[in-house]
Amino acid sequence: MIPRYVVRIGLFLYCLGCFTILTGCWDTKDINKRLMPVVMGICKKEQQPYKIILQIPSPQMKGSQFLEGQAETINKAVDGIRTKSEKGVDLLHLRLFLICEELAKKDIENIVNYTIQANDISVKGLVGIVRGDFEKMMHHKIQANPELSSYDFFSEQAGWTPNNTIIRLWEVYRDMNSYTRDMAIPILSKGTDTLYNFEGSAIMRRDRMVGDISPEETLIYNTFQRKYIGGTIEVAGHSSVLIKKATISHHVKWTASGPSMKSRMKLNVVVAENERNLPDDVIAKLLKKDIEKKAAKLIKRLHEQKADVLGIGQYFRRIMTEKQMKSWKKQWFPQMEHEVTVDINILDNIYFKSSNKMKSTPVS
Structure with a gap:
């Protein structure tokens, strides 16, 4: 038979434990x-x-x-x-x-x-x-x-x-x-x-x-960040395309003269407006030229400002020494060669009412 004082001690400890748990929210404030x-x-x-x-x-x-x-x-x-x-x-x-x-x-x-x-x-x-x-x-x-x-x-x-x-x-x-x-x-x-x-x-x-x-250059930035999932671009002032998908790939190398990079953007687009009835290949070439020009202008400006907002340095980390990494923004990034090429793929226009469905037209 268990002594009575042992039962009382056990009951006391049990109650003490319960009170400890119940007081866990003592400092909460009413939402009001x-x-x-x-x-x-x-x-x-x-x-x-x-x-x-x-x-x-x-x-x-x-x-x-x-x-x-x-x-x-x-x-x-x-x-x-x-x-x-x-x-x-x-x-x-x-x-x-x-x-x-x-x-x-x-x-x-x-x-x-x-x-x-x-x-x-x-x-x-x-x-x-x-x-x-x-x-x-x-x-x-x-x-x-x-x-x-x-x-x-x-x-x-x-x-x-x-x-x-x-x-x-x-x-x-x-x-x-x-x-x-x-x-x-x-x-x-x-x-x-x-x-x-x-x-x-x-x-x-x-x-x-x-x-x-600029807002027009944001397409390039978001594509480099792999965050671009749509949007509309005006082409030649009379046409516009809806971007359905944007991807990018890079090839980097480090030569005796320093770092160089080639980036290739691939855009799948649908022609949303075409007031002048331009052929698909003409629209694709105009769009390609426009984006490549904006990319070159943006990259040149970033080099001058020594600000790597596109995250280019991330692709060179595995081939840089610690010393080169620490001096990347001040020394290597401003002098690197960077070429951006854009491939445009015009998809079948299944998103808009039209008697003439456009065929897929790749331009690179």
Whole structure:
């Protein structure tokens, strides 16, 4: 027979264990006592502190609530917002980070390091650069739920199209600290009939903006990133083609004179408009010439700016020494030879009503 005091001790330990488990959520906050911003705007002008603007969904206001703070550091500005807020500010749901162009041209390293190190900020958040009046852009509204529009504009499942660039916090951090690649960050301005206008992409050399890529050149950038899945291109001002598929392959070598690369883009397209009734082979040749010209112009500009946003250096890592890798952007990338060839394949036009179905017409 088990002694009574042993049973009592066992019961006491069992109850103590139950209480320990049940108190695991002692520090939770009711959702009504929390503010969950989805957009953070960050700006800093010359001789001025950081300005932080948080955009928070507000069903009561049928729109958004905005909280603002200023301080010499980002963390202090956020703490200031939390101090004066009547509810707890939870940054875990931030989906979009907007940086003013003035700050992007100076340095974004502090911003990236803060967001990566903060325990309550997701590294999956999207990043954009604001061109124009920063405060007007952040407070811009065109409909009842602007916080949804902000995210939808950047969503790959909604308004964000493959003609635009898209980059996340963890990718910015990776490229900022890489020897062999840089990044392109989308540039936005205040829209009229839409929330934002896409102005192209910022060419970033490590932690600062040194130039930009036009919206027309974005096709080339996205193809090199293997992220291009569609879009429309105008040809000769009277025709347009719908790109169904875009692929790219590379051949690299390192000679006594340095690195060289040959890239081959293959585009499967469908003719969407043809006002002048141009033959398929003419459209294909015009498109091929146009893309190759834009690619050569973009690559030349990137060489001059010593910014490898196309990630060319990644293809040479296996044949470079550590010393060559560290000097890639300053020495080897600007002088490398890079030739881009485009192959156009016009597919049967099964997507549009026509009595004359076009046949597949490859041009290389």
